[in-house]
Amino acid sequence: MSEKENPMVPEALLAWVVDECRKLGLRVSGGEDDFFEAGGTSLTAVKLIDRAERDFGDDSLPPDELFTESRIAEIVASIQRNSKRAGAVAD
């Protein structure tokens, strides 16, 4: 998954989130999975937020949204919403 691709395409973004969660050791397979049920913690949340900001710009995944809307599909929606708002397209 490259940040050079358009991050606004939901399918690509879904694949990005699933991939990053797996790299963090979470048992995630698709949009219906829940970040915390899959093993997410405060620490993995920090790491996912860092990676989202690295690829999609500052504030692209606000912590309070990740914690309260923690299904993978909701995380995708949050990044979409917030990276748009920040006007940040990776690189």
Add this chain to the structure above:
Amino acid sequence: MAATVDKWVMTLKAVAEPASTLLCFPYAGGSPETFRAWCGGIADDVEVLCVILPGRGRRLREPRYERWQPLVEDVFEALSPHLNRRHAFYGHSFGGRLAYELARLASAEYPGMTRRLFVSGCRSPDMPQRRPYMYQMTESDFRGAVGKMGGTPAELFEHERLLRLLLPTVRSEIRLAEIWNHRHAAAVDVPITALYSPDDPIESQQTMRGWRRFTKRHCELLEVPGGHFFVDSHPEYVTEIVNTRLGSFNGDDRSFGSGSGGSPEDQRD
């Protein structure tokens, strides 16, 4: 791991027809991952569930409990679907206090089903709480004290926004632990296994030996290595103790005490 509907209970290890259910209560601000990490070491026929309180994980934005009584009542109600079959409680530190309160209610309401209470890194109800109270500290003192306790990943302290989001729950649960002074007159009708670490700067053999006064049954006090957060750092010691104690689920309670995984200090009143 698809999202489930029950916001109070996370299933960490599912078993089709469990011989028993282990209900787990994390420390203040803790996460179910402590107990998930145990699951590989827990006996096959034991189901493992973790209680999720408001203010934690995806319940982050829900109002936290300021008082013990409504907290205990609501957790008891949320757990009721799991209490009419054989079960045991495991709680660490703040979670140990909560587990004790739940064991009291459960053993009265579902006689014979609460097979054991495990309390770890958790002083007995008759011990005064430590001073100064962390919950009354200024934000910077509080952060320093939390950092000193260990258990919080260092990376978290570099994320101001996340700390602001997460620390209020830690403080609120530490407050509940610090204002806890429940000295229920009646001892619980549940055997107690109490675990402490000699390297723990917060709890010790001295602060935990009083647990024997809070059960009508057997109480054992076991030592494990690892400091206050031995549930995270030394899971293999804890799971072995849990397994050998839950192994007596189908028999009576005389069969343990063989010293597996710790050095038992049997205490009978």
